[in-house]
Amino acid sequence: MSGADTPRRALLVVNKKARNGGLDLDAVKGVLRRGGIATVEPPPGETDCKALIHAHVGTCDMVILGGGDGTLNAAAQALAEAHLPLGILPLGTANDLARSLGLPADPLAAAEVIATVPARPIDLGCVNGHYFFNVASIGFSADLAGELTADLKRRLGTIGYAVAAFRLLRRARPFTVSIEHDGTVETVRTIQVSVGNGRHYGGGMTVEENATVDDGLLNFYSLEVAHWWRLLALLPALRRGTQGKAADVRAFQTTEVVLRTKKPRPVNTDGELTTYTPAHVRVLPRAVQVHAPDFPAPNFPAPDVPAPDFPAPSQARGRPSIFP
Template identity: 30%
Template sequence: MRRPRARLIYNPTSGREAFKSNLPSILDTLERGGYEVSTFMTHAQNEATEAAKQACLDEFDYVFAAGGDGTINEVINGLSIMENRPTLGILPSGTTNDLARALNLPRDWKKSCEIINQRNAIPMDVGLAGSGYFINIAGCGRMTEITYEVSSKLKTHLGQLAYYVKGLEKLPRLKPIHLDITSPDFDFEGKTMLCLIANSNSVGGFEKLAPQASLNDGVFDVILVKPCTLPELVHLATMAVRGEHLQSDRVIYFQTDLLTVQSPETVELNLDGEYGGVLPQSFRCLKHHLNVLVGR
C-alpha cells in the first residue's frame, strides 16, 4: 500500500529558531506515522507560497506547515489558489500562533506530530481579500499595523512581548479613520479606531477577540471600534481579554460572508499579521475551502 506523500514547509527562524533543532526527530516521528516526507526550508518572503503551489502540482497528499502565522498564511495562499489542494497539517512554532490556538493545536512538537499522525481532517473556511487569502484576520486601523511593523529579529529575542512594546509605542498616536462598509447584512459609514474581519476566534494572541467566530461556519465576524479616548481604548482591551468587549457601546459587531471596505484616506490592510496592501478591498468567505488536520 502506498504511503501518503507529505511536503513539510518550514521557517527556520520562527519561534526563536527552536524548530530546526528538533527537525530530525520530527521527521522520524512523521515517517513512523506512515508518511513519506520531504522538506522545504524557506529563506525569503513568499517562498512558502511557491512551495505550497508546487506541492499541489506535484500531487502531494499532505502539506505540513511549520512556523508562525506568517508562514502559515503563505502556505494557505499557495494552497488556496490551486484546484487540487492537499490536506494541511500545522506544526506551530511562531510567536503568536493564532490558527493553532483557534484549532486547539498544541505548541509542543511531539503532540503536534501525534495529531498529524492520526490523520483526522475537518473542512476549514478561508478568507479571500482581492487576490490574497487569509485564515485568521483581515484588519485595518493603526493598531493592526503593529504585527507587520515588528521585525523578525525583535520577535526572535522578545517573543510575544515584542507586540506589546510596539503597541505601547503607537498608543499616543492613534487616530480614527473614515470607513465606508457595505455588505448584504449590514452597512456602515463613519469614523472607526479599528476594523477587524475575523475568520477565527484567536486574533493577535487574544483568544476571545471574536468569541463567536468559527473556522467553518461560512461567515466572517466583523468588529468595528468607534472613536474613543485613550482610557476608553485601554478599558476595551481589558474587556477583550475576557471576551466581554462586544457588549460595549463603543463596539459594532455583525456577521457576513461578503463585504467591501473603502476609505477616502490611505488605509493599510493587515492579512494574518502581514501587510496586505491598501483599501478599497472586497472580502469573501470561502466556506470549507481547505481540509486541515486536528485532534480527535
Template identity: 35%
Template sequence: MSRHKEHRVRGIVEEAGRARVSGLRSKEEHTAAIRKDRRVALVVNTHSRRGRRKYLAVMRLLHAEGFRPLGAYAVMDPRRLPDTIETALALNPDLLIVGGGDGTLSEAVKHVPGTDAALGVLPLGTTNNFARSLGLPLDLARAIRVFRVGKVADVDLGMAGDRPFANLTSFGVSVEVAATVRPWLKRVLGRAAYPLTALTILPHHRPFRAVITVDGRRHELLTHQLNIANGRFHGGWQIARDISIDNHTLAAYQLGSGKRLRLLVETLIRATTGRWQSLAGGPFVTGREMLVEIDPPLLADVDGEVRQITPLLLRSIRNGLRVMVPPDFVDT
C-alpha cells in the same frame, strides 16, 4: 505576487470553495489515504521564531509517527517560500505539512486550494492563531500526532480583494505594528510583543472613520483599529466564544472607539487576560460579504502582509481550504 497570479489564486480558491474541484477525493477517502500511505511533504520556515530550533525535532517526531517525507525543505529566506511550497506540492503528497508562524501559513493557503493535498499545520510561530482556530495542540509532539490520528476537514477562507486569508484582515494601529514590531522582541516576549509595540504607537495615532456595508446595511464607526476575522483567534487570544473558522461568516469588530484611552485599556485587558466576548453581546458586525470604505483610504494588513488598500471587498469562501484537524473538530 503579480496581478495575474493574484487573479489565478482567487479563481482557484473560489472554485475549491464551490465544489472542492471536480475529481478531488472525499474527506473520508483523503483521511484514509493519509493514515494508510503516509505520503507527506514538509516545508518549515527556519527563519521563524521556533522553526530553526525545532526543525530536527520535527523530523524525529515525524519518523516516530511513521512518516517518511517525500521531500523535506528548511527555508531560511522567506522569499523562497512560494517556490518551495510549489516544489513540495509537485511531489503529489496527500498531506503538505507546513511549519512556521501565521505569515508562513498564510502563504501556504495561497497554494493548497485546488490541489488534492490537505494542509498539515505545525505551530512554530509566535501567536499561532491559525493552529488555535483549528483546535490543534500547541505542543509539537501532540500536533504531529494529529497527522496520524486526526481527520481531514474543509474550513473557510477569507478573501480580501484578490488575496486569500486564513486569520485576519485589519486596518489602523495593527498595520503600523506589523511594520514596526522588532523580530528580537517577538523572540524574547512572544505574543506580548504585539500589544507592547501598539502601546508605543498609539499616542501618535489618529482615529479614522470607517463604513462597513453588509447586506445593504451601513455600519459607521470611528476607531483606531478595525479587524475582519475569519478565524477564532487574534494575537493568540480567542476573539469571541461563538466565532468559528468554519461558520461561513466573517466577523468585523473594532478595538476601542476614537478615544485613545479606551483602546489603551482594551489592549491591556486583551494582552493580560485574553477576555472572551460573545458575538451576540459585543461590538461585532457579521456577514459573508463586507465592503469596507475608509476616507482617506487606508492600507490593510492581510494575514501579516500589508498589500491591499480601501475600499476593499471581503468575502467568506465556504470550505475553501482542506486541512488536517483533531478528531473532535466540528466540521460543517
C-alpha cells in the same frame, strides 16, 4: 499517490526564520514516520511556499508547514488551489491559527495530530484576492503589524505584541470608514476595523468568543472609541472576544463586507501588510483541509498583557455610531 500499504508523502516546509524555526526536527520526523508519513523536504534556500506547493501537486499527499501565522498566510492560496491537506507545526510567535484549531503547542504533539487525526475542512477569508486564515484589519492593528519587528517577536515572544502596542497607543487616531454589508452602508469613525475568519489573532486577541474557522461566517468589529486610553480598558474584552458587548464597539456577522476610506490605508492579514483599502472581504467556506481536532478549542494561554478589567456595558450591539 499513496495506497493503503504505502506511506503518505508529505511536503515538509519549515520557516527557519520563525521564532522556533531552528528546532531539530528529527524527533518530529520520527513521529510522522511511525504514523505512516514520509517527508519530502525542499532543497536548502528554496522557501517560496506557493511555488513549492504547486510543484509537488501530484507527487505529495499533503503539506506540513512549520512556522507561525505569517508562514501559513503565505501558503493559504496555494493550499486552496492545490487541494492538498495541511498539517501544522506551530513554530511561530503567536500561533493564532493553531490556537483557533485547538492544536497542541508542543511540536511533537502537533506531529502526532498530523499523523493520527483526519483532515477536516475549514474556511478561508479573502480580501482583494489575498487569502487569510485569521483576520484582516485596518487601523491600529495594521499600524501594529508595521511596528512589530521580527527581532522584537524573536526576543520577547507574545509580550512583544504588547510592547509594540503600548508604543503606538498615544499615536492612535480615529479615521473615517464606510462599511457596506448585507444591503446596508454605514459611515463611522473608528480606531480599528477587524474582519475575522477564525477565533484568534494578534498574539492572543480574540475576534469573537464563539467564532470558529468552519462556520462559514466572518466576524466583524469596529472599535469606535473617542480616546486612545479606552483601548486599554477594552484589552481584557479583546482577549476574551467579548468586545462586541461594549457600547463603543460595533459587531456583527456576515459573509461579505466592503470597507472604504478617504485615503488608501494598509490592510493587515494574519500579521502581514498585503493590500490597501478599498477592501472587499469575503469568506471562502470549506476552502482548505486541515489535520486538527473536530471541535476547535483554544488551549494556548493568552499572553500576560497588563490592563485594567472593565464591566461590559449593557447596551446592545449594532447601535448607531457615537460619532456624528
